[in-house]
């Protein structure tokens with residue numbers, strides 16, 4: 001399974017991809033003079049990064065890659081995100097899709113990653129099935145978490161992280177560049193609405 005950094009990067013890319021969908025998204029835009037944090041989509045983009053890395057918190061309860069790595073969990077994230085969006089007067093389906101999409105990237109990345117611990121893969125279809133699924137493609141390396149300060153594990157993790165950045169970095173960068181263009185007009189629209197000409 002990939003590192004939390006690889007997963008978080010995929011979550012950010014998912015949030016930015018959702019911003020490309022036309023519709024009520026002007027609130028996701030910020031002027032070019034705004035801070036990087038605001039331009040990147042502020043707290044919601046950060047939340048998507050956290051959501052994308054969060055399924056591996058199940059390591060703490062020794063139920064790794066089961067319920068947390070399933071379509072059932074993705075649906076739950078969508079429902080909770082939708083309720084919070086409604087509460088905060090944000091577009092419900094957009095926010096639900098963004099958060100669930102970010103979470104779903106975790107499942108996809110684990111599914112295409114190398115795994116040397118039985119049972120291989122993730123219980124992707126829980127609660128509909130308890131079967132374990134893995135693609136066998138080994139696109140991402142396995143990260144080691146048993147002795148993270150041991151030289152051999154540091155080397156393994158650095159190599160795994162470099163591969164994740166090499167694959168996911170260009171994807172995130174590409175989506176970012178398209179998103180900047182897509183939202184540019186919207187942020188101008190927003191600011192002219194906020195400061196109407198006198």
Ligand SMILES: [Zn+2]
Nearest residue numbers: 001055056110
């Ligand atoms: Zn995982």
